[in-house]
Amino acid sequence: MSNAYLLIRTIHILSATLLLGTGLGTAFHMWFAHRTGDLHAIAAVSANVVLADFLFTTPAIIAQPLSGVALIWLQHGDPWAPWLIAAYALYVVAGTSWLPVVGLQIRVRDLARAALAAGRPLPPEYHHCMQLWFRLGWPAFAAVLAIFWLMTAQPRLW
Secondary structure: OOHHHHHHHHHHHHHHHHHHHHHHHHHHHHHHHHHHOOHHHHHHHHHHHHHHHHHHHHHHHHHHHHHHHHHHHHHOOOOOOHHHHHHHHHHHHHHHHHHHHHHHHHHHHHHHHHHHHHOOOOOHHHHHHHHHHHHHHHHHHHHHHHHHHHHHHOOOOO
């Protein structure tokens, strides 16, 4: 194996790990801060979740397809292998679920900050945003888990 291949594979594995780990970690903290109902905690955690998505998740989302294509090319692999097609489709599912989640997290952060500054409770819009955030998080997380399985098992699907 060439040094380029090993470097790109390492980047691919690390960015996949960051994607899954940051997603799970931020979702855990966001959900449990929400469940406390503590406005200070919600404002702080939602701000940190938005920051973590910017610093860790976004670069990982960019690195994944770039490093994946490079690995296929370096291995002279078939970019249309069925397990890869399934992974591509699941990546689209994860992305189309995650993008609205990012917007919702930013809105939740802004609503919590505004409520905290005004000394008021969280508005109904906050609770609506959190319901959508929760519902959209599941398909994104499930898709990422399925992609992990596809990447490690590389099954014959059809």
